Amino acid sequence: MTEQNTRLGIMLMIATTFVFAMQDGISRHLAGEYNVFMVIMIRYWFFAAFVMSVAARKAGGLRAAAKTSQPVLQAFRAVLLVTEICVMVLAFTLLGLIESHAVFTCYPLLIAALSGPVLGEKVGWRRWSAIGVGFIGVLIILQPGFGVFRIEAIVPLIAALMFALYGLLTRYAARKDSTATSFFWTGTVGSVAMTSVGIWFWEPMTAPDWGWMGLLCITGALGHWLLIRCYEVAEASAVQPFAYLQLVFVSVLGIVVFSETIRTNVAIGAAMIVAAGLFTLWRERQNRRA
Incomplete structure (x- = not known):
């Protein structure tokens, strides 16, 4: 049964990464x-x-989902995520999908590095x-000091740092609140925060692009639903390595749809980041077993 659940979890994670890659492509276009x-x-x-429709169907409804003893933390999380999304989408327009994601892929390493000072977790020399x-992989992608470094390359790195935090x-919030509560605050507070800014930048949109916008909304909700289901049926440590497939899907999309290219340094740097990330996940799993 456990093996079947893990297999299903892996399939759901692959589907999640594909949907999120499509979402990023639509975001870049819009x-x-x-x-x-x-x-x-x-x-x-x-x-x-x-988020509200999901919460309303669970026991206790919206009131139960919204109940938290740490509202400031939950609100800050929500605002941080929506800000990170804005920064990352900006990176898509500045650098393209492939290079943005190649740099952003380092976020699991940032989580590992910051887990000590933020959560008090022990990080051994192997993970360091x-x-x-x-x-080093990130530096190979950014190429500082080689005459081709662009300040825009820092944008996805900032997004990765924000997403890691x-x-x-x-x-940290999960120590007191359920996943449903964190999910509820992420969607509702993020929406309020984004509306307070975005409403001032309203522009008329063409009918075809409203269609793309509708598809963007659907892929966003579908991606989150798939991710929730994925973590419900399998351990995060078992499925997390497959999240790196998003870089593969995004690269194909960038080349086929947006005529992007993969520079050699980007391929080498991304491979180093993914390998380091996979090793970090493996060490975390070994430590949990021990």
Whole structure:
């Protein structure tokens, strides 16, 4: 039964990464035509509606989902995530999908590096070595000092740092709150925060792009639903390595749809980051077993 659940979890994680890759491609298209804040705002309206509909169907309804003893932490998490999404979508328009994701892939290493000071977890020398290798990979992608470094390359790195902090705060919040509560606050507070900014950047949208916007909203909700189901049926440590497939799906999308290319340094750096990330996940799993 456990083996079947793990297999199902892996399939759900692969489906999740594919849906999120499609979402990133649509986000890149829309953010290239319209203001980033407006695009993310509309996406979050649908996300908030999805979160509230899920919460309303569970025991206790919306009141139970919203109940928390750490509202400031939950609100900060929500605002941090929506800000990270804006930064990452901006990176898509500046660097393209492939290079943005190649840099962003380092976020699990950032989580490992920050888990000590933020959560008080012990990080051994093996994981510190893997973190070091991963960041050498980031430097190979960014190429500082080689005359081709662009300041825009820092944007996805900032997004990765923000997402890593969001992940750590989510783990910290989980000590007192359920996943349903954290999910509820992420969608509702994020929507309010994004609306307070995005409403000032409203632009008229063409009918075809409203269709793409609708698809963006659907992929967002579907991706989160698949991820929730994935973690419900399998251990996170068993399925997390397959999350790196998003880089593969995004690369294919970037090449086929947006005519992007994969530079040699980006391929080498991304391979080092993924290898270091996989090693870090393996060490974490070994430590939990011990």
